[in-house]
Amino acid sequence: MKLSVVLSTHAAAFQAVAFKGDFEANVAKIASWGYDGVELAVRDPAMVNAGQLKRVVAEHDLVVPAIGTGQAWGEEGLSFTSDDPEVRDAAINRIASHVPLAAHLDAVIILGLIRGVTPEGQTHEQSMEYLVEAIQRCAEVADGSRVRFALEPMNRYETDLIHTVEDGLELIERVGKDNFGLLLDTFHMNIEEPDIEYSIQMCGDRIFHFHVADSNRWYPGAGHLDFMSILDELASTGYRGFVSGEFMPMPDADTAAKNAASFLRAL
Ligand code: LER
Numbered sequence: 001m002k003l004s005v006v007l008s009t010h011a012a013a014f015q016a017v018a019f020k021g022d023f024e025a026n027v028a029k030i031a032s033w034g035y036d037g038v039e040l041a042v043r044d045p046a047m048v049n050a051g052q053l054k055r056v057v058a059e060h061d062l063v064v065p066a067i068g069t070g071q072a073w074g075e076e077g078l079s080f081t082s083d084d085p086e087v088r089d090a091a092i093n094r095i096a097s098h099v100p101l102a103a104h105l106d107a108v109i110i111l112g113l114i115r116g117v118t119p120e121g122q123t124h125e126q127s128m129e130y131l132v133e134a135i136q137r138c139a140e141v142a143d144g145s146r147v148r149f150a151l152e153p154m155n156r157y158e159t160d161l162i163h164t165v166e167d168g169l170e171l172i173e174r175v176g177k178d179n180f181g182l183l184l185d186t187f188h189m190n191i192e193e194p195d196i197e198y199s200i201q202m203c204g205d206r207i208f209h210f211h212v213a214d215s216n217r218w219y220p221g222a223g224h225l226d227f228m229s230i231l232d233e234l235a236s237t238g239y240r241g242f243v244s245g246e247f248m249p250m251p252d253a254d255t256a257a258k259n260a261a262s263f264l265r266a267l
């Protein structure tokens with residue numbers, strides 16, 4: 001099992017990003033705890049130096065399995081499903097601008113909060129149409145490259161759009177692109193999936209990335225999810241990607257990341 005943890009390249013407001021701040025020092029610490037990779041939360045690729053970033057990560061024998069994009073929603077309000085066409089275009093262009101960075105790092109591009117929420121006065125179906133079109137346009141930008149996109153089903157308190165694997169698989173059908181799949185997150189699954197293991201099985205080879213946090217969104221081992229069973233099921237789908245820690249910095253970021261690595265390695 002390859003392990004990574006989420007690291008923000010800039011200070012971020014999103015609480016479940018354990019590490020923010022000094023990039024190089026954080027990469028060194030994460031490597032020292034036995035991780036194989038760092039998942040990067042990048043608000044805007046124009047703000048990062050891709051070559052330097054890859055060098056720092058490689059110096060610590062790490063790779064970047066995935067790039068999170070949700071800060072563009074959290075901090076700038078960019079959304080695939082806005083009722084303002086300029087905002088939708090800006091969101092699509094921002095995600096498209098991640099493609100060269102993702103190609104450089106061989107990383108999956110995460111589509112999480114960038115899908116937005118249905119605005120007042122807009123129908124759910126209209127949002128779904130915008131969402132399908134936005135993903136198709138992004139996927140086309142990456143045509144001919146190895147870059148893939150993973151949409152994350154998320155719990156009902158964060159968005160009204162795509163809560164479960166079943167919703168995600170329907171969306172995959174509508175989008176109709178091979179480079180589009182799902183990111184499953186045990187925190188969201190614990191809230192929304194009728195049966196976590198069954199949903200993992202259903203998603204099968206469309207699992208492009210995997211987030212772990214426990215039931216309380218602390219590090220795995222700090223709550224009541226059955227990670228032995230969940231990770232067994234994940235392995236049985238043939239998934240050979242990263243299991244990536246996305247949890248609260250509780251009691252603090254270092255303790256959380258160290259405990260997550262030792263708990264998951266012991267399994
Ligand atoms: C992002 O990966 C995530 O899981 C969301 O809960 C962000 O708000």
Ligand code: MN
Pocket residue numbers: 152185211246
């Ligand atoms: Mn997540």
